[in-house]
Amino acid sequence: MASLMEDIHFPHLSIPVTVKHKEAVLPAGPIPVNHGDTLYLSNLDDIIGCRVFTPTVYFYHSTPSMSKNVVEKLRDALALVLVPYYPFSGRIRETSNGKLEIFFGPNQGSLIVEAHSSIALADLGDLSTPNPSWSPLIYRFPNEEPYKVVDMPLLIAQVTYFRDGGFSLGLRMCHCLCDGIGAMQFFNAWATTARVGTLVASPKPCWDREYFLPRDPPLINYPHIEFMSVVDESSLTRSLWEVKPVQKCYKVTKEFQEQVKSLAQETNKDTNYTAFDAMAAHVWRSWVKALDVKPLDYELRLTFTVNTRHMLKNPPLKDGFYGNAVCIACATSKVEELIDHPLPWTADLVNRARLSVNEDYVRSTVDYVEVRRPKTLEFGGKLTITQWTRFLLYESADFGWGRPAYAGPIDLTPTPQVCVFLPEGGINADGMLVCLCLPETACKRFEELFCLIDKA
Template identity: 60%
Template sequence: MESCIQELHFSNLHIPVTINHKFRVHPSSPTPADQSPHHTLYLSNLDDLIGARVFTPSVYFYRSTNNQPKNGESLVLKRLQDALTEVLVPYYPLSGRLREVGNGKLQVFFGEEQGALMVSANSLMALADLGDLTVPNPAWLPLIFQHPGEEAYKILEMPLLIAQVTFFTCGGFSLGIRLCHCMCDGFGAMQFLASWAATAKAGKLIADPEPVWDREAFKPRNPPMVKYQHLEYLPIEERSNLTNSLWETKPLQKCYRISKEFQCRVKNIAQKQDSSLVCSTFDAMAAHIWRSWVKALDVKPLDYNLRLTFSVNVRTKLETLKLRKGFYGNVVCLACAMSTVDSLMNDSVSMTTRLVKEARLRVTEDYLRSTVDYMEVKRPKKLEFGGKLMITQWTRFDMYETADFGWGKPVYAGPIDLRPTPQVCVLLPQGGAESGGDQSMLVCLCLPPAAVHKFTRILSLNDCT
């Protein structure tokens, strides 16, 4: 394997965690929700589409400081809790709950027994016992709080923000966060996290920019006008061997560090193969990952149509609608590229890159409006995985820079376990206190054990492109 692409490994371990306390955190001063016993908030169709009805889990690791006092654990917990009570004033919707109203539409409501949930926990292990802290590891799941017996995808009447602080014997700790995707997209989540961290660090409320709700900006048109086919949401009959390969076996979570040099090389290959192609690095890398994945899984039949979906931030593409600075709701659309298995196996990387680029460029403000109206008319009830690879870009988020609560940048910031949704590939930034400005990215995805070697070889360009 080339030195500029490195397969990463994580430790298979069991992390014993003892939950000490669970407590609700409420806004420190009155909010609009306190002014009316029936206060509710509207969620847009971008907020409550089926793909957003999940909790996004992430974990942040912090090493101990040399001058940490003996009561360091209580001070850490107090700083995080005090800052959260302050931040929940401007971000008070995160202290609410979700319920369904007419036609399955979601709504935020408020009551006395609400608020965010914080959990204090301890482990008898040290951070050094956890192995490489730069590689997402499914073994870290105990660091994210879940209610005993909690059903999958449950979001109704759940705390919309759940934070678990786990202290290790070395003095280091982790902050495990579950944030409901209905309340904000990745950019909105980073805005909230930055405010919480800055408030903790400064000891006073810092909300810059001031959070803006304004979800009514994305109300559907009357009557709705669905102008596009929206292949990203259409059910496709699963008549390939993908389901058996990924869902009925025990897939392995794999992670690769891809250097900036290698990313540029893939882009250059695509553009040299087609002199008329001008693409982004993401276009080329997404195409290369998709093709490598399909080849490694040896998908059959060859005439089967496969889809690649990925989120596009539409904030920069809004022309007639101008959102106020500080808007933290969902402003993303799914782009969808489609190709037969045969084409992905045999066409050049430039042809697949063009498909990805065209899918990305199709997502405009008009496409977003059509998506909102499509959800109003169809309101899909389940996630469609048929013939699909979904790429999620976390490389666009300043996860490390925004998560300094006063203890420096985290050693790691990001997701944990991809295996529950094995058709998702996550692109992560190489960051953290010890990264030294490395511009590599991490490619994390799930593979059947029999496909790992082949995928690694193809991804490394030790194969025909």
């Protein structure tokens, strides 16, 4: 069984990076706003969990077709794409009631940074799995506050040239402007425009954040325990925040996923569990057991996002909408229930949480945020699983130099209660990477539990 799941070790590196040049990138043509104008952000856009930048990195090996003017090519294509995607050239500010909006003023635009490293791309070793050591390849302002999005460039790109001709593209995109699907739409437009040399933006980008206006009066039809602030009286906080956890990544084959799904389905033939239902349940159970969470009667939460685009019928969401159109599903269980019940029981919890998200739930979420407007990220008793396997990370990142050697996040340790499912990077690869954070003392136990799916 262990051959179907492999612990991927990544090297601990020191990457010297020197920033050579920074440049604001403005739209290459007229845009439908003037200085002083503002754009509405929906309550799904400015929810507390979206008030972050999503950092990703893309590596490209040197090829004969690669131009030395990578920065110029990316900059020129970005300027073209910023015409239809003009909100990325603005800034975020907070209004009187704490809500966020986009505003437009002078000296804004996106930011592109040129940097150089004295080492070769080959010196980075294995590029198949995220490595926290890659952090210097993502630009951050000196003394930048954590979670700052107000008055920041909404797209920050750093191109780092390596000694052997390869380069990396490190991106920070403000989550307030787009969810994962929207980010891929924008990124694909940028890459395609760079590749063909003229603007390509299909589907036509649609802002339309007023689609998610709250009802008058607001109507909250669900308890929304996904947002609930709880006092973490369990050992989770101590395990994950009081010691520095390590980032672990496991390569999981398609066969492994199918076996987990088959086991989850074993005792309930009337419900069709997805591979995500089964894998999320398996990770959650293995994680809780490995961390030896106490007390046993403590109520835990598993949260994950659900894409709602296909659910929205009244009226339907317009094609090309790239804003946040996801809701947070939440499964709950006491520690002892997760430990004592078999995998199918937990998979059913995940399945029911996922299916509970519908159009009415979306509207209730919008209204809940309007009334309560949560101010802090809540981690109490929670594991959050983020599914990136549905995004075309590699296919959307061909700027003219082919697929990247790696595409995805870097460092999960700042939020150690997050687990990410990533697509495997090789051509025709159908496996995935499961990346999460654990204390050193829990790693071996997690691997043992995760492998033994036949005894789950």
